[in-house]
Amino acid sequence: MSATAFSLTLDPSEDTPYYRQIYARVRDAVADGRLRPGDRVPSIRGLASDLGLARGTVEAAYDLLIGEGYLLPQGQAGTRVAAIGPHAARLGRPGPAGPAAALPDRRSVRPFQLGLPALDAFPHALWARLTGRRLRDATRxxxxxxxxxxxxxxxxxxxxxxxxxxxxxxxxxxxxxxxxxxxxxxxxxxxxxxxxxxxxxxxxxxxxxxxxxxxxxxxxxxxxxxxxxxxxxxxxxxxxxxxxxxxxxxxxxxxxxxxxxxxxxxxxxxxxxxxxxxxxxxxxxxxxxxxxxxxxxxxxxxxxxxxxxxxxxxxxxxxxxxxxxxxxxxxxxxxxxxxxxxxxxxxxxxxxxxxxxxxxxHFARHVKKMRGLYARRRAAVVEALHAVFGARLRVALQAGGMHLLVRLPGRADDRELARAADRAGLALQALSDWQHDQPVEPGLLLGFTNVAGAAAARTLAEKLEAAWARRR
CATH class of the missing domain: 3.40.640.10 (Type I PLP-dependent aspartate aminotransferase-like (Major domain))
Structure with missing residues (x-):
C-alpha cells in the first residue's frame, strides 16, 4: 500500500484531541490489516496539509505511534508500518468471542480505583518523542x-x-x-x-x-x-x-x-x-x-x-x-x-x-503539575460526597496522598458496602480488608486521581448512594 492510497478522517465533534484521533485511526488500520508491515504512511508535512492541521499535531501522533512500535521511521525512505505493528496492535483490541475474550481487561480504570495516577494527564506525546529518539539513535x-x-x-x-x-x-x-x-x-x-x-x-x-x-x-x-x-x-x-x-x-x-x-x-x-x-x-x-x-x-x-x-x-x-x-x-x-x-x-x-x-x-514539572491537579480533584470528590451524603459519612481528610478515607457511622459493614459499590462498577475498598489483628473503625478507601472534575465527582457520588440504597 502506498502513502498516496492512505486516507484518514477526523471528527471535530469528538472530545478526543486530533493527535489522539490520528493515533487511533492508524493503530486501528494496522490492527485490521488495512496497513501492512512495510506500508508507507504519509509524511508529517503531507498529512498535516491534507487534514488542515499544524505539523506539530501530526508529529505528536506519529511520535506516539513510533514509540509504541506501530511505525518505523526510515529517513529518506519515509515512515513505514513496523513488522511488529499488527502483533502489537492486536494486544490492545478485542479478540473473537470465546474464552480468551472473557479475560478481564486489566488496563481499564474503574471509578475510585486505588493506586493509579491520573492516566488522562500523562504526557503521552512527550513520552513518545523521548522513546522515539532512543529508538532512532542506536548509539543512545x-x-x-x-x-x-x-x-x-x-x-x-x-x-x-x-x-x-x-x-x-x-x-x-x-x-x-x-x-x-x-x-x-x-x-x-x-x-x-x-x-x-x-x-x-x-x-x-x-x-x-x-x-x-x-x-x-x-x-x-x-x-x-x-x-x-x-x-x-x-x-x-x-x-x-x-x-x-x-x-x-x-x-x-x-x-x-x-x-x-x-x-x-x-x-x-x-x-x-x-x-x-x-x-x-x-x-x-x-x-x-x-x-x-x-x-x-x-x-x-x-x-x-x-x-x-x-x-x-x-x-x-x-x-x-x-x-x-x-x-x-x-x-x-x-x-x-x-x-x-x-x-x-x-x-x-x-x-x-x-x-x-x-x-x-520533565519529571519535576510533571510532579508539580500533578500535585495541583490532584488537589483540585480531591476537593471536587470531597465536595460531592458532602453534598450527596451529608452527615451520613465523614471524610477523614489528611494532608496528602492519592486516596480518601471515608468513615461510616454506627455499625456499618464496610465490606458489604464495598461489595455493593463493586456491583455498581465502583472500585472502593473496605478498610477492614487492610487490618491484620487490630480491629478498625469501619471505613472505605476511595481513589480520586482519575475523577475528572466536579461534574464527574457528583455523578459518581450519586451512583454510590444509589448502589448502597439498592442493598437495603
Whole structure:
C-alpha cells in the first residue's frame, strides 16, 4: 500500500484531541490489516496539509505511534508500518468471542480505583518523542543485557532527584532499580531475612507486605497504628529482636497519617540498637497539599539502618513496572550480590526513557503539575460526597496522598458496602480488608486521581448512594 492510497478522517465533534484521533485511526488500520508491515504512511508535512492541521499535531501522533512500535521511521525512505505493528496492535483490541475474550481487561480504570495516577494527564506525546529518539539513535541505547542493579544513568537521575525533593543524599551506587514494590520487597527479603525472622508490619497496612515476607519464611508481626503513626513501643513489646520494620511514614497506607517526629527518632534508635533495618515505603510522598512534602525518614538516618523505597507507578504509569530502593552504603555489596544472583535487570529502553525524562527536567514539572491537579480533584470528590451524603459519612481528610478515607457511622459493614459499590462498577475498598489483628473503625478507601472534575465527582457520588440504597 502506498502513502498516496492512505486516507484518514477526523471528527471535530469528538472530545478526543486530533493527535489522539490520528493515533487511533492508524493503530486501528494496522490492527485490521488495512496497513501492512512495510506500508508507507504519509509524511508529517503531507498529512498535516491534507487534514488542515499544524505539523506539530501530526508529529505528536506519529511520535506516539513510533514509540509504541506501530511505525518505523526510515529517513529518506519515509515512515513505514513496523513488522511488529499488527502483533502489537492486536494486544490492545478485542479478540473473537470465546474464552480468551472473557479475560478481564486489566488496563481499564474503574471509578475510585486505588493506586493509579491520573492516566488522562500523562504526557503521552512527550513520552513518545523521548522513546522515539532512543529508538532512532542506536548509539543512545545499549543492546546487551541490562545491568542487574539498574541503568547507571537512571540511578544517577534518581539520586539527584531524591537529594532535591526528599532531602535524601545518596550515591548512585546505593540506588537499585526494581520492577515494582513487590520486587523491591523481594530483593530486601532475599538479602536480609532468614527463616523465622520477625518483621514489623503496620496494622492496618498494605496486605501484600505481610504475605510476601511470610512467603520468604519470615513471620509478619502486626504493629498497631494510631494518629501519630506506627506505635514503636508496641512493636518493641511484641518483637524486640525483629530484623525488619516495613513502614509508610509520610502517608500511612491506608490511614493517611504521618509518622510523628518523636516516633521517627524512636524507630531509628530501635533499629540502630538492635541491628535491624527499616524499609521506608514512600509510595506517594510526592503528593502533599498542605505545605511542602515531608522529608524522608531516610534523611534522618545517621546510622545506616533505613532502606528507602520509591516507585514510578504512582507518579508516571503503573505499566512501566519500575521502582527503586536506596540502601545504606555498607549494605551495597550484599544487594549487588543478590541482584547478580536473582535479578535479570529491568527493560533497558524503559529505564533509558525514564532517565531522559528526569534528567531533562520533565519529571519535576510533571510532579508539580500533578500535585495541583490532584488537589483540585480531591476537593471536587470531597465536595460531592458532602453534598450527596451529608452527615451520613465523614471524610477523614489528611494532608496528602492519592486516596480518601471515608468513615461510616454506627455499625456499618464496610465490606458489604464495598461489595455493593463493586456491583455498581465502583472500585472502593473496605478498610477492614487492610487490618491484620487490630480491629478498625469501619471505613472505605476511595481513589480520586482519575475523577475528572466536579461534574464527574457528583455523578459518581450519586451512583454510590444509589448502589448502597439498592442493598437495603
Amino acid at each position: 541505547l545499549d543492546d546487551g543485557y541490562p545491568a542487574p542493579a539498574g541503568d547507571p544513568r537512571l540511578r544517577e537521575a534518581i539520586a539527584a532527584h531524591l537529594a532535591l525533593s526528599r532531602g535524601l543524599r545518596c550515591a548512585p551506587t546505593q540506588v537499585f532499580v526494581t520492577a515494582g514494590y513487590r520486587h523491591t520487597l523481594d530483593l530486601v527479603a532475599r538479602t536480609l531475612l532468614g527463616p523465622d525472622d520477625e518483621v514489623w508490619v503496620e496494622d492496618p497496612g498494605y496486605p501484600p507486605t505481610r504475605l510476601l515476607v511470610e512467603a520468604h519464611g519470615a513471620r509478619g508481626v502486626p504493629v498497631p497504628v494510631d494518629a501519630e503513626g506506627l506505635r514503636v513501643a508496641e512493636g518493641r513489646r511484641r518483637a524486640a529482636r525483629a530484623r525488619l520494620a516495613v513502614v509508610t511514614p509520610s502517608h500511612q497506607a491506608p490511614l493517611g497519617v504521618a509518622l510523628a517526629l518523636p516516633r521517627r527518632l524512636e524507630l531509628l534508635a530501635w533499629a540502630a540498637g538492635t541491628g535491624a533495618r527499616v524499609l521506608e515505603d514512600d509510595y506517594d510522598g510526592e503528593y502533599r497539599y498542605e505545605g511542602r512534602p515531608l522529608p524522608a525518614l531516610a534523611s534522618l538516618d545517621r546510622e545506616g539502618v533505613v532502606y528507602y523505597a520509591g516507585t514510578f507507578s504512582k507518579v508516571l504509569l503503573p505499566a512501566l513496572r519500575l521502582a527503586y530502593v536506596v540502601v545504606p552504603e555498607r549494605d551495597v555489596p550484599r544487594f549487588e550480590a543478590t541482584c547478580a544472583a536473582f535479578h535479570g535487570g529491568c527493560p533497558q529502553l524503559v529505564q533509558a526513557v525514564v532517565a531522559d525524562f528526569m534528567r531533562e527536567g
